Amino acid sequence: MLPPKDLLNFLKNEDNFIIATHISPDGDGLGSAIALSIALQKLCKKTILLCKNHMPKQYKFLPGSEKFITFETLRSLASNFQPCNLILIDCNDIDRITDDRSEIQGVNINSSLLIDHHETQKDYGDIKWIEPGAAATGVMVYYLTNELGVEIDKDMAINLYAAIAVDTGNFRYENTTHDVLRVASELIAAGAIPHVIYRELFESWPDGRFNLFIKVLNTLQVEDGIAVVKVTREMFNETSTTPDDTEHFVEFPRIMEDVKVSVLFREIDDNHFKVSLRSKDGINVAKIAEVFGGGGHKNAAGCRIEADFETSKSRLLGLLR
Amino acid sequence: MLPPKDLLNFLKNEDNFIIATHISPDGDGLGSAIALSIALQKLCKKTILLCKNHMPKQYKFLPGSEKFITFETLRSLASNFQPCNLILIDCNDIDRITDDRSEIQGVNINSSLLIDHHETQKDYGDIKWIEPGAAATGVMVYYLTNELGVEIDKDMAINLYAAIAVDTGNFRYENTTHDVLRVASELIAAGAIPHVIYRELFESWPDGRFNLFIKVLNTLQVEDGIAVVKVTREMFNETSTTPDDTEHFVEFPRIMEDVKVSVLFREIDDNHFKVSLRSKDGINVAKIAEVFGGGGHKNAAGCRIEADFETSKSRLLGLLR
Incomplete structure (x- = not known):
């Protein structure tokens, strides 16, 4: 699984990125967005993590989850963040990150990018990387960071492992392939602790x-x-x-x-x-x-x-x- | 994780093996025993799979599970199976395979071998391979078959994957390491299908x-x-x-x-x-x-x-x- 060259070049050449995931965010969207944000920061890029909703309780353990901002905060920051590019993570249309398009209108978007594993008929996005065969967007971001030459640190590993664990039902759904387990294995080697992440994700019911x-x-x-x-x-x-x-x-x-x-x-x-x-x-x-x-x-x-x-x-x- | 040289040499040099797992058998004991039996048969050895109890319902899908015999049948076979060697799988003492020692007394055991991941203070066994750090005996048998030069086929892969899935709670317990997921990944590549095995093991309640x-x-x-x-x-x-x-x-x-x-x-x-x-x-x-x-x-x-x-x-x- 290799990200397209135009996506890689764009990420390398630009400086400012808003990384947004969908309404009612899940572990794959949030973990993938945070990991990508850390990777881009390691390349000296500026990033903003954006989500319409507050962080669900079970994802607050993700390192970096506290960095997500709302659209309201975004408007006050955006003027210092030009030209800025929008990366949609785990979704494929602007309507998936907000049900109120006016919220994004004050922000001057240079280019839009999609990184998603859902099939789409939509035509949103200047550069798209869609892999319907990927078990999770987290798997795609794993390969993307490799191609960007960024070494996966512990915080990235926890986020990507959680992303994959959520979208594979902790490796029990039909999308669990040998590649999914190989990637998860690498993420453990980089610092993710499976039983701790499992407990946070699946065993923290009130x-x-x-x-x-x-x-x-x-x-x-x-x-x-x-x-x-x-x-x-x-x-x-x-x-x-x-x-x-x-x-x-x-x-x-x-x-x-x-x-x-x-x-x-x-x-x-x-x-x-x-x-x-x-x-x-x-x-x-x-x-x-x-x-x-x-x-x-x-x-x-x-x-x-x-x-x-x-x-x-x-x-x-x-x-x- | 490498099996000891004396174990490898013994398996290569001898011909007849009784492979036994413990009373109240579980997926790790059964799957590991079957996979080892297939591996030894590929090396032209004769094997007998032995278990005191009937096969629990949730393990009947394991390919080869129908080959287990009871102690009663063993006595009638043993005379044609000399000299024979006893391999204990996922346990470390003769008392763990039968609560009635007389059941094994009619069988002329040449040498006894242990392959187990439980810590032990017992002194049973002529050749022992004990790895308390292994998540499952299935992981040990994976490495053992590699060292024996046997390629893992689909039936072996299903048995070893099930063994590991049972003993790690489908990769959610503390014993889930990067090596466990790497081995599981290899087993998927060799033919194990995670969601099918998960369903058989964990989603088949009456x-x-x-x-x-x-x-x-x-x-x-x-x-x-x-x-x-x-x-x-x-x-x-x-x-x-x-x-x-x-x-x-x-x-x-x-x-x-x-x-x-x-x-x-x-x-x-x-x-x-x-x-x-x-x-x-x-x-x-x-x-x-x-x-x-x-x-x-x-x-x-x-x-x-x-x-x-x-x-x-x-x-x-x-x-x-």
Whole structure:
């Protein structure tokens, strides 16, 4: 995996970079952005790390995570930072870094660059490096820093290892290749400590989240290889949690060997549910989600259904069967 | 990590090997034994795979797992298999492969070899290769096959990858080093498919086990950073499960950031519990288990307590606090 020459030359020749990742940032976007920022600083470049949202709690351990600024702060800095170039990390359009385009309009962008592993039909970006085959943007940034001649230090290693661990489910998803483990191995050699990073990323649930998890599991129903669980607004109140706390819940029932599809209904309003679907064995849940105006990937999709729970469930299960 | 010369020479010069792993076999013992058996067969040696117990369900996907025989079958084969040598895999004493020494007495053992990553004070074994620093015996067998000049084929790769995945908790435990990931990477290149192996090892729970898991979680109590869950004989009956199905349950409550110690009480009889303890942050639960006549490692230990649940719990928690 080699970054394009024009990207390398551009990074070498320019001086000022805003490095931005997407709304609702995840470990791959954040870790990759921070590692790239450190690498460019080692080449005596000036960098700004930009994210619309506050740092999620589980990523605050990433060294450098405190350096992200918001669009508001950006406007006050940008005048001293000209000409500046925008690098989008782990996303491929300006709409992915802000839902309010006016926020970026005051900033004079010279050129825009994309570094991403998501497939795209968008035409944003002056220089693009898109690798849909890469397990994580973190893998791409690993190769990019190598090509830039920057030695990976401990802080970079922690960020890139976390990026890869998040996007591969700690090396358990289908995207875990021999190259992913080889790169992760190099990052350990450079200072990343796997069990410490695992714990920060995956084993730091607040008590309330665990209590919510138990409540959700108690709603489990399994029929014809389809597992259904439900989370209500009342459960959030009882456990002082928010919808963010349900991340990964839908994946758990897949631990059962006979479960082919796992569904989480999250109550948004009276008779209104956000539905998450996960499948295995090649069952295409994106097609089901599309029927309800949603979408996603073959084995991970989502949609909304406006009806009471029993009606919503029977409509969805009817299609899934 | 290099196997000792005398071990290599012995394997090269002898012809017949019984390869045995321990009672209550796990993925590391089984996968390592099978991979070594295939390697020796490629060198035109005769091998027998031996295990006291039947193959646990989650390891039946290992290619070659069907070749294990019991001690009973061994006695009928051994006369055609002379002189034979015994290799203990992932254990270090004859008592670890059978609790009834008479089972092995009819077999004329020429020499005994140990390949293990557990520390030992035992003096069993004519040739020993003990690497307490190895994450898994599977890592040792990987290096051994390399030194024997055997190319790792797909079946060997699956077995060794599974061995390492089991003993590192799929690369999340403290023993996950850069060398572990490098070896795992090589095994993927040789044909192991991570997400398929992960699913077989960790995501093939029977429904009953998942229902038991929910029942156990519903007993959760957290006090002073100590999480306590309980499993009763009634729960096993209600879910058609057995004590084996509680494997890993004690680890789950550690997902909570404020939980330092997780305890599972399993009811064996009236007023008699088997207790499993897991800790983080360096808390030594082996010392607590020893008070009750048990033992284990610093962060994973067990014991038995004979008293009613509330008394058992308060005695244990009193010590833990």
